[in-house]
Amino acid sequence: MINISENLENLSWIPRPRLLALRRLGIETTEDLLTHFPRRHEDRTEFPQFPREETDAPICLCGEVIKTSVRRFGGWKKIFEATLEQAQPNALSEPLVCRWFNLHYVQKMIATGQRIVVFGRPRLRGKRICMDHPEFEVIENDEEISIHFRRITPIYPATEGLSPRVLRGIVYRVLREFPDAGWQPIAPSTLVRGERSDAIRAIHFPESWEARDAAREHLVLSEFFAMQMLIASRRFESSARAGQAHCGPGALLERFLKALPFELTAAQRKVVSEIQRDLAANYPMNRLLQGDVGSGKTVVAISAMLLAVEAGYQAAFMAPTQILAEQHYEVLRRWLEPLGVHIALRTAARQEESGPLPLFARNENPGSARLQRAGDGILPSRTFLESESTSGAHYSPRRLPHFEKPWAIYAVTITTAHRRGLGPEARNIVLNAWRHFHNTRYELFAICVMPDHVQALFQPWPKNEASREETKFWSLAELMRSLKSFTARDINRAEEKVGPVWEKETFDRYIRSDRDLVEKFHYILRNPWDAGVAKQNEEYPWIWTAEDEMRASRSSSPQNAATSTLQACAPQRLPVPRDPQITVGTHALLYESVSFSNLGLAVIDEQHKFGVAQRARLTAREPAPDTLVMTATPIPRTLTMTIYGDLDVSTIDEMPGNRGKIVTAVRDTAKLGEVLSFLRTQLEKGRQLYVIYPLIDESDKLNVKAAAAEYELWRERLHPFGCELLHGRIPAPEKQQIMDRFRRGDTNALISTTVLEVGVDVANATMVLIENAERFGLAQLHQLRGRIGRGEHKSYCILLSSSQAKEASAKLAVLERTTNGFEVAEADWELRGPGDVLGTAQSGLPALKIGDLKRDVELMRRARAAAMSIFEMDARLELPENQRFRRLIVEQQGQSFSHVS
C-alpha cells in the first residue's frame, strides 16, 4: 500500500530515467502524479472507419502501417510518410497517409507492420487523405490493450523522455495500487458531488463521457474552491486590519455635487453610496471601481475623497502618468478650491500646493516602510517581492543585464583596484556619495565602506517615474557606473593621484529571501570587527544604515563621526505646513518622502497600470486607510473573481447621457488621402484631433526620430491647422504646456504616442486616428478610443492599418462593432488563445491544473460563493469542521496563515 505523499522513487517498478523525466514535470509524489491531469481524452472504445473526406474536427483512428517512406525537399528537409490501412479494410476504404516534416525521431519509431493510433485532422491533399503531424501511439502488445485501448483513453501532455503512453501506464498502475482512503476531500460536500478519490480515478480512466465530465466538475470545483479560500482569507485578513471610519456627514459632498455642471448618473450615485457605506464602517475598505472609459469615475473618486476630508482625514489620489496626475490636479483645483479644500500635487517633475505653503515635510516617523537594524528583529518592509512582476514595468529579460530585476534588493560588493586602499577621507567620499542618491535613485538600507571594498544593501528605484508612460528602473549597471566614476574622480582629486580606484568587476547578488536579507545585513554591520579592521568596542564610522540616519536626525544626542557627516548633508527640514487635504500624484507618492499624517483614503486610478505591490505600499500603514482602486479595463468575470477576488467590486455600467456617438472605422493606409479630407472638415468645425503612433519603446532614439519625422509630415498634411508633438521623452514641464495648449484649443491636433493612453480628458477632441492600429492590443485600442466621445459632439475613431493579416482584421472589426468595454474585453479574451491567462501570474495566485478561467465561469462562481460563506460564518476557521481548510490555505500560500492564530 502506498500513500498520497509517497515519493515515486519508493515504488520499485518505475525505472530511473522515467523518474527523472517525471521530475522535470514537477512530479515527485503519487499525489503529484495523480493530479497531473489528462489534457484531453480519446474515445478508443471503437475506432471509426477511415474517412474519405476531410473534416474540421480532429479524429482518432487506428490502423496498420503498410508502407513508410522518406522524401526530401528543399535540400536538407525531409518528409516522413507512413501509410495506414484500417483493421478490416473493405472495398471502399481509403488508406490514410500520415506525414511528419523534419521530425527524425518519428521515423525511428514507426515501422511497417505496426499497429498505430493517430489523432489529427484528415485533409484532402491531391487525391490522398492525409494527416499532417498527427499525435500517434504505437500499439506494442495486446496486453496493453486494456490500458490504452478499448476505452476512453487519457492523453497527457507529452514531455521529453516520457511519451503519453508511458505516463498513462504509470498512472494506471499507481491508481490500481492506491487505496482510496488516502485522498482528503478539498471542497465541502455541499459544493461537490462524490468522493475526491472517485473523481481522480475517473478523470484518468473514465467509464463514460458523463463520468469524465462529472469528475472534471468535481476537480475543477475543488481547485477553484482552494483558490477562492486563499483569496477569501486574504480578503478577510485585510478587512481584519485595524481600520477607522473615514466618513464625514456629507455636507461638503452635497456642496460639491450642487456646483457640478451636470447631474451624476444613477450608476455613479449607486457607487458613491456603496463607497459611503464602506467609509463609514470601521474596517478598511478594499473596493474596486470598474467603469468603462469615460463613464465618469473621477467624479466618484472626488466624492469619496470629500467624505474623507470632511471627516478630518487626508486623501491620496494616485495616477499612473504625469499627464494624468496633472489633469486630475487641475480638475480638483477647479472644483474643490472654491469649497476651500487644500490640494497638493506631487510628481517627480513637479510639486505644488494650492495656497502659499511650503513643500512636504520629511517624514519624521520612521514609519512602516523603513528598515530597522536587523538586530532589532524587525525586517525591512519588503512590499515588493522579487517574484512579482510589476505591471507596466519597462523591461524585458533580454534588455536587462544578467541579474537585474526591478524591485529586487541587491547586496553589492565593490572592490578597490589593485593596491588602492581607501583612506579615511576617501571613505567619507564614498559614504557620502552613496548617501547622496539615497531616496532618489535607490533606497539604501545599509552600507559599509572598508579600506579595500564597499558593501551595500539597496533597492533601485523607478527613474523619472512620472514623466513616462511606463515605469523604468535605475539599472544596477547605471547605478554602479555613476557611483564609481563619481567617487573615483573625487578620491583621485583628494589624494592627488590618477588611475583607476575601483575594480572593473563587482560581485553582486540579489536577495532571495528574508533570511538572506538578515544574514547579509548582519554581515555588513559586523564586517569591520569580523575582519579585524576595527577593534572590539571601537567605533567604525564608515557604516551607515537607514535606521541610524533616522535616529540621528531625530535626536541631538552625541553622534558618531558618520552620522554627523551625514547630518550635514541631509536635506534641511522645513517647518510643517498645514497638511494638504488631498494629494494628487504619480508613483512619486510611493517613493518620495511624502508624509501623510492621517491618511484616510487612498484612491488609485487606472489600477491595472500599477502592480499589486504598489497598492500594498500605499496602504501599508496603521490604522489602514480605506482603499479605492479604479480601472477602465474591464476583464471577464472569471478573472474579476480571481485577480480582484479580494476586493469588493462596484461597477459603473452607464455612460453619462450627454455623449455624442463614437463612430469607429478601419481604413487601409492607402486611403489616407480620403481620411485626411474628412479630418479637415471636422477641424474646420473647430473639433480637435489626436494622431497616435505605436512607438513600442520610447527610450529608443530611432523611434523618437521616426515620430519627429512623422510629425513634420503631419504638419504639412494638416496645414494651416496647428499641431504639436507629444511623447514620453519630452521633459515633463514641456509636456504639460503642450497639453495645456491643446486643452485650451490653441493647437488643433496632437501627434502623440501612447502617453495618451489613459485618462486624458478633452471634450472637444472628437477624432483619434491610430496609425498601424494592428500593432496595438484590443484593450489598448479601446483605451485610446476612450480619449474621444467625451463631449456632446459626434466622434470618430479611425484605425489605419495596412496589414492584411486575418487576426488583425478580426481584432479591429471588434472595435467597429462595439464601443462597450466589456464586450471588447470578452472578444479580446476569445481572440487570445486559451492558456493566455492574462494577469493571473501577476496576482500571485497558484497556477491552475485543471480549471479553465475561460470556460468555467459558473464553477468559479459557485466555488467562490462556498468559500465566502465559510469565511462569513467562521472567519478565523475555528469550527472543528473548518479546521481542515487551514491546511489548504497554508499549503497554497506557502507560509503560515497569520490571521488564524
Ligand code: ADP
Ligand atoms: P473615466 O471614467 O474614463 O475616468 P472621467 O472621470 O474622466 O471618465 O469622465 C469623463 C468626462 O465625463 C469628464 O469630463 C467628466 O467631467 C464628465 N462626466 C462625469 N460624470 C458625468 C455626468 N454624470 N454627466 C456628464 N458628464 C460627466
Ligand code: MG
Ligand atoms: Mg479616468
